[in-house]
Amino acid sequence: MEVLVVHAKSGKELGAFSVTESTSIGDLKKQYQRKYGKYYPERQSYRTDPRGKMLKDEDRLGSLDLGNRGKLYFKDLGPQVGWTTVFLTEYAGPLFIYLIFYARPSIIYGSLADTPRATVVNIAAGCWSFHYAKRLLETVFVHRFSHATMPIMNIFRNSSYYWGFAALVAYFVNHPLYTVPSYGDAQIYGGLALFILSELGNLSIHLAFKNMRPAGSKVRKVPYPCGNPFTQLFNFVSCPNYTYEALSWVGFSVMTQCLPGMIFIFI
Numbered sequence: 001m002e003v004l005v006v007h008a009k010s011g012k013e014l015g016a017f018s019v020t021e022s023t024s025i026g027d028l029k030k031q032y033q034r035k036y037g038k039y040y041p042e043r044q045s046y047r048t049d050p051r052g053k054m055l056k057d058e059d060r061l062g063s064l065d066l067g068n069r070g071k072l073y074f075k076d077l078g079p080q081v082g083w084t085t086v087f088l089t090e091y092a093g094p095l096f097i098y099l100i101f102y103a104r105p106s107i108i109y110g111s112l113a114d115t116p117r118a119t120v121v122n123i124a125a126g127c128w129s130f131h132y133a134k135r136l137l138e139t140v141f142v143h144r145f146s147h148a149t150m151p152i153m154n155i156f157r158n159s160s161y162y163w164g165f166a167a168l169v170a171y172f173v174n175h176p177l178y179t180v181p182s183y184g185d186a187q188i189y190g191g192l193a194l195f196i197l198s199e200l201g202n203l204s205i206h207l208a209f210k211n212m213r214p215a216g217s218k219v220r221k222v223p224y225p226c227g228n229p230f231t232q233l234f235n236f237v238s239c240p241n242y243t244y245e246a247l248s249w250v251g252f253s254v255m256t257q258c259l260p261g262m263i264f265i266f267i
């Protein structure tokens with residue numbers, strides 16, 4: 001049998017390919033690349049309807065009911081870059097940027113930087129560094145991504161968000177004229193406790209996701225709580241890693257009494 005590949009937007013015919021019922025979308029992508037060299041598999045996406053859902057690599061043409069010489073709609077996803085590369089770039093930046101403001105304040109604030117630093121500023125630098133070191137380690141050792149790549153533009157968009165906010169938060173928290181929280185130690189350590197618990201919750205969910213997906217697979221099970229009490233939030237939402245991430249920054253903002261952390265997580 002043959003399948004006709006048509007451009008999803010323009011409707012232009014891009015070629016007919018010899019396939020069988022057992023040919024998968026992944027196999028078709030390889031055939032397409034042999035014809036059009038620059039479109040490597042991660043760049044291609046196929047649909048049975050121009051506005052329909054993107055087909056998975058594992059989908060077999062026989063199961064799609066395309067008929068003899070059926071049509072598939074092609075879309076170019078644009079140049080791709082590895083997920084791990086994007087994550088490592090977006091998380092390494094905030095670590096370095098924040099630590100420049102903290103460890104070398106004279107570069108940013110000039111002679112004002114000689115003012116003694118409050119304890120909460122040291123705690124905040126510890127929290128910030130811990131969070132991003134954790135994200136870097138999770139990217140390498142915990143996450144099991146289902147897609148190898150994402151569009152290259154994401155690296156610029158994501159990095160400007162993370163790097164920009166790192167500079168904004170660091171500028172205010174490390175500022176020599178920074179004033180300590182109004183309610184003193186109770187506010188600082190209350191915020192710190194929320195931050196630590198939320199980071200543990202976030203890590204617990206990332207580990208739970210990892211354990212739900214066997215190595216090398218793309219299995220995406222409906223998540224349920226496991227033995228770890230932090231995973232009880234799965235009873236309410238399917239992505240409590242974000243709930244915990246948001247709470248971490250609420251804790252950080254309470255602890256430092258600084259608004260930029262809240263704007264960061266709001267966005």
Ligand SMILES: NC(=O)c1ccc[n+]([C@@H]2O[C@H](COP(=O)([O-])OP(=O)(O)OC[C@H]3O[C@@H](n4cnc5c(N)ncnc54)[C@H](OP(=O)(O)O)[C@@H]3O)[C@@H](O)[C@H]2O)c1
Pocket residue numbers: 143144145146147202206209210212213219220221222223239241242245264265267
């Ligand atoms: N501060 C911020 O503004 C901000 C914004 C975004 C993210 N983050 C942080 O970055 C972390 C990761 O972000 P993300 O967007 O990649 O989170 P995510 O979409 O929840 O995914 C985290 C990992 O778990 C996998 N996963 C998700 N659901 C699964 C399931 N049901 N079964 C098996 N595996 C599953 C994902 O695989 P797939 O590859 O299949 O998706 C991915 O590898 C967040 O939890 C958060 O801590 C922070």
